[in-house]
Amino acid sequence: MLLIKNIGLLQTSVGTGCARGIAQRENLKLRNAAILIERGKISEITSDGVLPACPRGIAELDAKGLLVTPGLVDSHTHLVFGGWRQHEVQLKLKGASYLEILRAGGGILDTVRKTRAATEEELYNKSLRFLDEMLALGVTSVEAKSGYGLDLETELKQLRVLKALNQDHKVDIVSTFMGAHAVADEYAGNGNAYIDFVCETVLPAVCEQGLASCCDVFCEDSVFNVEQSRKVLNCAKEHGLKLKIHADEIHAIGGAELAGEVGAISAEHLIATEEAGMAALAKAGTVAVLLPQTSFYLAKQYAKAKRMIELGIPVALASDFNPGSCPSLNLQFAVNLGYLGYGLQPEEILTAVTRNAAYAIGLDKSVGTLEKGKQADIVIWDAPDFEMLCYRFGSNQVHSVIKKGEIVV
Numbered sequence: 001m002l003l004i005k006n007i008g009l010l011q012t013s014v015g016t017g018c019a020r021g022i023a024q025r026e027n028l029k030l031r032n033a034a035i036l037i038e039r040g041k042i043s044e045i046t047s048d049g050v051l052p053a054c055p056r057g058i059a060e061l062d063a064k065g066l067l068v069t070p071g072l073v074d075s076h077t078h079l080v081f082g083g084w085r086q087h088e089v090q091l092k093l094k095g096a097s098y099l100e101i102l103r104a105g106g107g108i109l110d111t112v113r114k115t116r117a118a119t120e121e122e123l124y125n126k127s128l129r130f131l132d133e134m135l136a137l138g139v140t141s142v143e144a145k146s147g148y149g150l151d152l153e154t155e156l157k158q159l160r161v162l163k164a165l166n167q168d169h170k171v172d173i174v175s176t177f178m179g180a181h182a183v184a185d186e187y188a189g190n191g192n193a194y195i196d197f198v199c200e201t202v203l204p205a206v207c208e209q210g211l212a213s214c215c216d217v218f219c220e221d222s223v224f225n226v227e228q229s230r231k232v233l234n235c236a237k238e239h240g241l242k243l244k245i246h247a248d249e250i251h252a253i254g255g256a257e258l259a260g261e262v263g264a265i266s267a268e269h270l271i272a273t274e275e276a277g278m279a280a281l282a283k284a285g286t287v288a289v290l291l292p293q294t295s296f297y298l299a300k301q302y303a304k305a306k307r308m309i310e311l312g313i314p315v316a317l318a319s320d321f322n323p324g325s326c327p328s329l330n331l332q333f334a335v336n337l338g339y340l341g342y343g344l345q346p347e348e349i350l351t352a353v354t355r356n357a358a359y360a361i362g363l364d365k366s367v368g369t370l371e372k373g374k375q376a377d378i379v380i381w382d383a384p385d386f387e388m389l390c391y392r393f394g395s396n397q398v399h400s401v402i403k404k405g406e407i408v409v
């Protein structure tokens with residue numbers, strides 16, 4: 001048992017499932033609150049200086065009058081990869097675009113070569129340190145994608161690393177199979193044959209071994225077209241996976257519409273999405289997982305987050321941590337950009353990095369809000385309110401982190 005007392009402000013979205021429209025900015029705000037935790041779950045929340053009834057002598061944590069929120073959920077990362085791509089920045093500064101670098105055999109394909117060359121142990125150790133860093137930054141659950149193998153062996157290797165990390169590390173990990181991240185070198189110029197290989201060989205093996213609960217595809221100009229992406233997603237649906245799609249990151253080629261058509265749980269990026277794509281997402285109830293750090297790092301425009309909320313699309317914000325377009329795993333910076341780049345309200349942003357993010361990765365029944373019965377994943381912030389988190393940037397504003405009722409930071 002643990003009693004967290006002297007919480008200056010407890011702020012959380014309330015409910016399971018996602019919040020959309022004006023509900024995205026409805027946050028419960030309790031002053032002078034306390035949380036009682038039993039067996040890793042929240043058993044009671046009180047406010048106005050009232051303390052929960054609990055046995056004397058149980059462990060207590062003094063929140064010192066600070067802000068308390070649910071642990072953050074990072075719903076889009078490419079956590080496991082070999083090497084880095086620091087040399088690409090010079091290319092970009094000289095004018096090369098993300099897709100030009102990829103078409104020249106660099107970008108994702110560069111990381112694929114390095115990930116194939118890395119041992120399982122090297123990938124495990126590297127990713128373990130990332131998870132430590134994330135936890136210290138207030139992130140208690142993470143989604144992570146494969147997609148740097150593009151062959152059977154390495155896709156499985158990445159996913160096995162994620163499975164081991166999920167068992168060994170405090171942070172909970174949801175694994176996504178993303179074999180359709182780029183066309184493997186072996187299939188250069190023959191995207192359709194590569195998609196057949198993904199559908200007929202890799203995806204069935206991943207599912208047989210129970211290594212992923214979601215499937216994602218990079219639907220983008222000169223990567224996979226709508227037809228190829230549809231094929232992968234329909235195949236994944238038959239295998240019972242939740243569907244995700246990298247849509248409209250650079251060009252709006254119909255990825256958002258496809259997300260609606262196949263009933264994807266989330267569509268991610270959506271930087272270039274226009275009204276028709278947004279209408280499809282709103283109709284299907286697909287979560288828009290927006291990645292503002294990528295807009296920042298690619299020096300692109302910001303997704304139309306306010307318009308999406310206005311249309312009733314549930315919005316989540318995630319880091320997109322990867323070695324190319326976003327070499328940062330700091331979800332706190334996504335919060336800053338959600339405020340300044342998207343112009344969202346602090347309450348909308350909190351929902352976006354907790355409840356809606358949890359829903360986008362299928363964890364909403366257990367995490368993403370502070371409520372009786374939910375897992376005790378909690379952050380105490382070195383801040384009086386969430387507006388402060390949106391406003392200050394560059395420093396880690398975490399005071400402490402509680403994961404499944406245990407003080408871990």
Ligand code: IZC
Pocket residue numbers: 078107108111218246249322323324325
């Ligand atoms: O490694 O470039 N957009 N995939 C799609 C990425 C970015 C990750 C990468």
Ligand code: ZN
Pocket residue numbers: 076077078246320322
């Ligand atoms: Zn991504």
